[in-house]
Amino acid sequence: MERYDRLRQILRMDPEADCHEIYRLIAVYEFPWDVTRALELALFRTYAVPSIGRLLAETAELTERSQKRYDDTSLLLDAVVEHGFDSTEGRTAIRRINRMHRSYDISDDDMRYVLCTFVVVPKRWLDAFGWRRLTEHELQALAHYYRTLGRHMGIPQPPRTYAEFEEYLDTYEEAHFGWDEGARSVSDATLRLMGSWYPRPLAPLARGAAMALLDDALLRAFRYDPPADHVRRLVRTAVRLRGRGVRLLPPRRRPHYARQNPEIRSYPGYPRGYRVADLGTFPGQGGSPAERGAQSCPVTQLRDRTQS
Template identity: 75%
Template sequence: MGGKRYDRLKEIQRLDPERDFLAIYRLIAAYEFPWDHTRALELALYRTYAVPSIGRLLAGTAEMTDRSQKRYDDTSLLLDAVVEHGFDSEEGRTAVRRINRMHRGYDISDDDMRYVLCTFVVTPARWLDSFGWRPLTEHERRATANYYRTLGKHMGIKEIPRTYEEFEDLLDSYEAAHFAWDERSRQVSDATLALMASWYPRPLAPLLRAATVSLLDEPLRRAFRYPRPHPAVGALVHGLLRLRARAVRLLPPRRRPHHARQNPEIRSYPGYPSGYRLEDLGTFPTPGLRGCPVPRHGRPAPDGIAADPVD
């Protein structure tokens, strides 16, 4: 495993995954695998729609069906602000506070919140096992688990798994118990597939939809009742992704970080830093509307830096 391509991995291995988890995760996301990291987090959020309680909530807000591009952009920018700037920075605190204020307006169970956190830990690791130019090491998996455990604490999530293996076990058991057909979840899924296709020339949309569906594992595909893709489509898509991985492995290590705000898929804002403010991202109560479009049952406000001081 010699050569400059692996120099940053050597840097990562010198860091402590219990103490330096933010630094390690930032190197993973912004230097080692920025493209894969984006695709994997897209898939992580997407698979949560197959849990009907989550899919129905998202359909009820209309954020993912009527304003899917803005919802995608805001979610990406808020989550990545913490990665880029850290939990103790003004930007990180603002992003987490904004996320918490949005979540507190809805009836989201602790179980669902914990599951969504698991997808952020496990789905990228599994994506890189299949399509990355190298898989994550055990060292990196420990750091990733610690990063999201810390994020979960700032979000007020209870009983968070402690290790990568615990995150993985919880994800698998939760999906086995809760993945199911729901018409409104399917609406959110269809809107997301349409959004992803919209990033490319329109004639390619049917091909891109088929390619994306071919990346879904069987339980996820069944939950949305998508027809089984032709085996040739799956073989082609998987083959191209693995070919890309081999090509990336030959490249020199990235010298500059690549963050979500630099992704071409972010289209709601003209530029950074003038294009948006973190405190303005996400959803806000509709003027003149009492309450929220999806009822909540008194989810407690999280403690610590995430708590909104004006609430």
């Protein structure tokens, strides 16, 4: 297989009828590391909307149980990517997401904005740091995939095209980004979590690198001191060079799903795993079905983390 063979495969598919398979190829073969990093940055954008950041602070899930909340969010979204909207695992994941959201007073506008971050932030990350940019064909599929997810989540009038997703995100951020003490606490907790993935002496460097990837609008919303210009240039140049290096490597032959990421730490590896129906929070229900001893859907095992 040559470097661009999978892109040629994608370009032969229908961007709407085959949107799930196209997105799966993008997320688990072409850009698994990049998509993970981009979606992590998307988290910070949601915190910077005070109505979202404040609610997340009030639930305490991201401040007191940061690793578990990160893992559950990644695994629920990953189940849809791996198995599709119509699979048992995909339907179970979407039901879990919807039941969690219905436990809180979240506006349709905020839900629509969060959906937009899943589309726009990865595209912009790949423009800046990826080994290649997404084609218009792939952007059509990306938009249709997340429009479909939005419909399954009951979000009214999700954007139809990438341009509509981007316009909604930019307009919403301009109108709503702002300071909130609770949102800042959630952002701080997420930065601490990212630092915890590395040996203790490297944690400050990891936090500094994450800060260098935040744009000025986010830094202002959280009232962070901006990183020194040379630090920002160094970090961004390093990530950009990584992308150029990946371009020279042979294409990935085995899929790499989010559940294989070393950052997922709440669930031990093989032979133990997790049940999709047990992921996330269960407000007012006394914990997950597993914690209450209930039977759930079959266990999904955390498989070999070795990348091809």
